[in-house]
Amino acid sequence: MIKIKEKTFNEIVDSIEGFKNILVLGCGGCASVCLGGGQKEVERLCVNLNIFFKSELSSRVAKGYTVERQCNITFIEETRSFIKDFDAVLSMACGAGAQYMAEIYPATPIFPAVNTIAIGIDREVGVYEEKCxxxxxxxxxxxxxxxxxxxxxxxxxxxxxxxxxxxxxxxxxxxxxxxxxxxxxxxxxxxxxxxxxxxxxxxxxxxxxxxxxxxx
Amino acid sequence: MTSNHSILFEQDEPSSEQKDLVEISKKVCVEEINAILKEKKHQIATALKVCAHCTLCADSCFLYRSKEKVAEHMPSHKFITSIGVIYKKKGKVTMEELYEMRETLWKRCVLCTRCSCPLGINIPELLAIGRRILRSQGVYHSYSEN
Amino acid sequence: MSLYQIISGPMVWTSFLLFIAGTIFQIIKLYPFIKQSTTRLNAISYSSVNREKTTTANNKKIFTKKLFRHLPDFNSLIYKFAMLKYSLFGRYPLTIFVTTLFHLLLIFSPFMVLGHNILFESALGVSFPSLSSEFSTILTFIIILCCLYFLIRRLTVPLVKSITTSSDYIMLAIAAAPFLTGFMAHHQIFNYTVMLHLHILSGEIMLISIPFTKFIHMIYFIITRVVLMNNGLRIKELKI
Incomplete structure (x- = not known):
């Protein structure tokens, strides 16, 4: 499956500079399998971001949500009801998912929170190797x-x-x-x-x- | 906050530590589940009504065909025992039940969306709603567990 | 008024009315969902570039030792017949055959019975071509056999047993009752009057229960299968 790796926290914070309400959108597909962007990782990133925003004394806030797959319209569609309330979306899916999100919601800026690395195999939990x-x-x-x-x-x-x-x-x-x-x-x-x-x-x-x- | 936002979780303090221990004693938020159920009411109600329990969907599931041919791997069984139960109980389910459903929704289905129902029920979408409800309660499959 | 007059007069009209009103009600109830689904699916229109041209794999022929290979003709009837075993029919030939036969007969055979047509003629002034008594008897018998097949399947196959609820048996009984009683009344097997009364009554029960019970798949089948399924991303064929 597709293997992804989270960007450094600095890079993520830099990319969402100036946006108030952030939606951290996870993906329950490959991103979740390689421990890169599933619900657990989304929760963790939300916690980190909110701690950071508090330390900054800003009223910015990050909320998390995980869809089953960001490469399928059926699963993205469930975010439509609340996507307008957010100024920016941090996508934790692979590049394909992030792009599809951007295509479906052209008015909302989409920022990747992860780097898409490879199509690979699982050596063990957390260790992945590129194969294709x-x-x-x-x-x-x-x-x-x-x-x-x-x-x-x-x-x-x-x-x-x-x-x-x-x-x-x-x-x-x-x-x-x-x-x-x-x-x-x-x-x-x-x-x-x-x-x-x-x-x-x-x-x-x-x-x-x-x-x-x-x-x- | 509108009702839609109840499904979003908001975490200000670190709470993921010792999560596994806390999880099972956590309470189920019925309002959150009902918000999702209300949004998808037509779809779930129609599917449960239309399903004639004919079991012709069984062979369209690759898990059913490749693993042991048991009823648990049949698409209709999966959605009747997960989202069907939640819908019939109007969201009043216990955490233990949700953990049992997690086995069905994640381990017995990969959402490949290839199952076909002779009556045209969109089974994967129903299972996705089930997963969404479980996710809203913090119950989901962790790939780092085993 | 006698019992016969009640169940064959106002009751019939009531059940027909309930059937039609219930059907319309159920369709109206589902309408927002249909509209939502179809508009959502129509919104998925990706740019219509000629995408197929960008996908063709490069036809390197260097590995092909033989220049002319006997490839199966993928459009031939023989090939399609061979692929039949991967279809739903190929997987469950008996069940599909019985199901199709049962549903077709269930819907159309009541219109073909002479007795019914006489009633239609007197009530509405319209009638359908009638079948001979023997032939209708055979058709009714087939329906009862089909019901028996479903019953046995429900009782014995573990897969079916796993999701069977009591409502499934009730449904089967309601579906079988008019045919069974009609068959018995026609052949005067038990008491003719009792059977006739039961026949009319069970027919009315079935008609009323169509929009309000699991029989609703008769109406929703068209919606879910034709309107929703053929409109979206789902694979249209029922190939497994």
Missing amino acids: RACGDCVVGFTGGVCPVTRCAKGLFNGPCGGTNKGNCEISSNIPCAWVDIYNRLKSQDRLDNILKIRPVMEWQNQTQRTVIQNR
Whole structure:
């Protein structure tokens, strides 16, 4: 799922400078799963903000609310009745959720309280690892289940570069080389011929906004 | 403050400490629940009336199909035992009941919105209302628990 | 006035009136909700750029060893027939068949019975094409069998049992009663007069209970399924 990380408190406070009533809007989807923007985190941020506002001796106030998902109109809609009472919204959803909020309520300024980091997996509670960059053209089937776009610092599609450093990346000896992993995985599966196939360069679809339409 | 705001929680002092211990002894705010119930009255009442208990929605739930095929994973069972109970009791539910519903609403449903009812009931929206009511009482699934 | 005159005269008109008034009342009651839902769903109109063009995956053919592959024709009848098992009908063939048959017969067969049509003719001056006595008997028998199927399903299938309440049995009884009594009256199985009285009475009870009990799905079905569901984001097909 999508992994997010809360921005620093300073940055959040800076962004909502001058707005009186703040709505901290959490998301019960991926943001909640990665402990980044669920109801618990919303409550915590509200407490912190209100303590800060009090220390500032201002009458500003932050209130929290959590919708199930900020990427679906059905769940955002329940905020419509009270959104007008707030001067700004601090969205704790991923970038998609924050943008959709902004699209649905064009009159209300939306500020992200989190940084959207990656599409990743859960190593353990609170530890998440990026696994996918959503490039839109999956090659994992031919690289033994290791994504070269995510794992390789250069995003190389065809074999390792010359900088492979005893199984590690040339930019840091702490980063394992993706292509060494790919080679080992393919070798153990006896599929090494896959590595010889030249794949044409990625048509970086990230450059236009992508829309998914499932045929069903 | 208008009635809509009763669903917003406002916290001035840190109260999240020892929350788990406090939670179960906390009182349910019936007015808050009723405010949400009133807003969504038509939808819940219509769904409960229309549902003919035909159980044809069962196979549209991927949890029902992939996990044990028990009634608890059937979409109609989920909304009848959660939001249906809250609606029939007019919000007068205990915290224990809400914690039982939390299991249904979060662990047995991911709100993938793919379940289909032959009579056209929008089951995920009902479950979302249920989650909203539980959230308003501070009952929600914590992903850091296990 | 005798009992027969009461239940076959003013009672019939009362029940018809209650049925129509109740239906109109329920629709009016739901109207704000319908309007709210449809306006909300209409508000979701994202910019109509030709989005599909931006999604096409690049057609790299380098992995395709064979140039011509035998792909299934996704529009063919055979393919659609094969996909049928993933539909609601494919999942529960017997239940869907019985349910469809039951509902169709429940609504249309009362208009096709000769006795009813004579009453229609004398009361309103209109009548519908009547079926032969034998054929109506078969149809009635099928409805009773369908009701039995539902009853057995409710009593035995654990899934259905889990959400069954007493109202479900009452509903089933109310739905089955007019057909059962009509069947018995026609064949004079028990006492004809008693059965006829029960037949008229149960029919009236059913008619009155349509807008006020769970039978309301007869009216709301059209609203929830056609008006609300086809208007929004929900997947329209009932493919599972």
